[in-house]
Amino acid sequence: MALSEPLVRFSGIQKTYDGSTLVVRDLNLDIQSGEFLSLLGPSGSGKTTTLMMLAGFESPTAGDILLNGRQITGTPPHKRNFGMVFQNYALFPHMNVAQNVAYPLTVRDVPKAEQEQRVKKALDMVRLSGMGDRLPARLSGGQQQRVALARALVFNPQLVLMDEPLGALDKQLREHMQIELKELHHQLGVTFVYVTHDQGEALTMSDRVAVFNEGIIQQLADAQSLYETPSNRFVAGFVGDSTVLRGTLGQDASSIHLTGLGVSLRGLNINQSTSGAKVEACVRPERIALSLDAPSPSNCLTAQVVDIVYYGDHVRLLCKLGPEQPQAVVKLALIHPCAQHPPEPGSTVYLAFPPEYTRIYAV
Template sequence: MKPNADEILVRFNGVNKSYDGSNLVVSDLNLEVRRGEFLSLLGASGSGKTTTLMMLAGFERPSSGAIELGGKPLDNVPPWQRDIGIVFQSYALFPHMTVADNIAFPLKQRRRSAAEIDERVKAMLALVKLEGMADRLPAQLSGGQQQRVALARALVFDPALVLMDEPLGALDKRLREHMQLELKRIHERLGVTIVYVTHDQGEALVMSDRVAVFAGGRIRQLASPTELYERPADALVADFVGENNRLEGKVTKIAEGHCQVTLGNGLVVTAMAPQPLDPGQSVVLALRPERVVVGAVESAENHQTAIVASVVYLGDHARLELAVGGLTLVAKVPNDARYRAPQAGERVTIAWRSEDCRAFAGNDRN
């Protein structure tokens, strides 16, 4: 089910949160979550994303501002009355209860009939692919299976909203990637609204309809994964989401949405200028490694000679570190049988289009 852009389920209105009365952990947060969407809150530790989730869950209270769910204020609604399912990284399963009893717990708390509980538990076991494990205890399950039980428990009572706080953080890489696709499948099948906290940008890009990038208690950009990666709003987002070549210099010329930038080593680069810039202004350039082509490209405005400093084989691609006039650039070369990746020490020509290099004002790292 696709999110309904016209129906807002969650609304943060000017929300601030401070624990000491002076320093804001979340600052002037205005955010709308669409019904049926998968929204990820992405950011480094201390960025404000988890505090935002905890305020929505009811475990923290805003210092000021208001939060609404389904058009109704949550100010005085306790966590257990918010019609919200929650999945934590620690699973938080009851160790003395079977899988079936863990899943059934929210329904029993809501005094549903035995027949409905039995039907809903069976449906959830099938949804998370744990049929035949109803009578096991959590200690008899793998980490991935325990996480599936926690997910089933959060979904079993058809909540208006499901919150997930780093739910895959304790899993190994392969299982984590598998569970990302499973969560995406379940979301698409049920159409439930999910707000998901993570510091893993790859995870956010894989699963989300939209991603809110947090830094310093504020949202720096809220966009689709494609928009976020291809058109970052500023240098911080470009650095945080995906690998990025960060180059610093000064604007020497502006023309029709493009700019010419002289880097610190004297190299001149042509880039896109998504923000208004002035000649002489300090800028940060963002260039994705996969957009750096090793070899001459006639259609590319930027060409440089480079020395291959190192080559790391990563299976589907090779990662090259390139020395360019005192600077280091990273390029990713696909594993293609028709193309031989250069070796360390080779002199090569590299190229990239101005559209693939974006110039942002200042030296933004906050």
């Protein structure tokens, strides 16, 4: 089914601050109306610059930004009708909660009676009913974040932009707010564009995730596709955990000859590398089958247990494959016999790597 005309289109966008180094390179990205899109990547990858260009706080060096098919590249921020939530909340300390939330309505000359109705609705929406008279200093971090969100939603924007809005919260509250944001998005149907460096956050909330690195979108996909089928070595390493195997591509172009081990494993040649090329295979820790007895199937390596780490809902075994290979990480559910009675450090174990989950990447 063909997608409808995008709400936002980045077309050939480039951005440089010094005239030579491109922070964003040839960005082409469509954002669909009503979706929750996360821009994910490490510091300096271009994700925040992309958000700031969409907000109007930065201007592209080249290219066009379209909103509903109309050019907005030169439109100032206050005329774009976008809600914005920052990491530091940016609340006015001398205004109470209701006044902070009402501020976007005040600058738009919305009548007082309508302001009161909209503020009440917005505070109800973020579960802050009855707190309109409080000053921001009397609120917790999570409550301040909700006020900032209510302020971004109160004027019915067609787009809400969020720049690491949960970054200042502790882990438990951050995870709770992720669920609330996702529920709010479903209720409102407003388009959310969310910047984060936290892969778990992006995977938890988003309809789609754009993974940035060095100013380029490395992959744009839904959370499951990003995790299960990363398109290159960077995405495989940045999104989720992986056991990494180093070597060269075999003569059949569908196996990796492992450095220092003298054996090969079959897998999927993702980037169409040629035989003899240096490659790395990535396998998700939960896909590796661990056994205490030598198994019959191929695609199996012998390893020594280095350490066992208990995570509450699962156990991870760190295993040594050889001096020229990184440690293998194996994730076992608590119902697995080897999780209930883990082998001692120094024990020999056997690791089977399913070929369909052994993804071989160019490096």
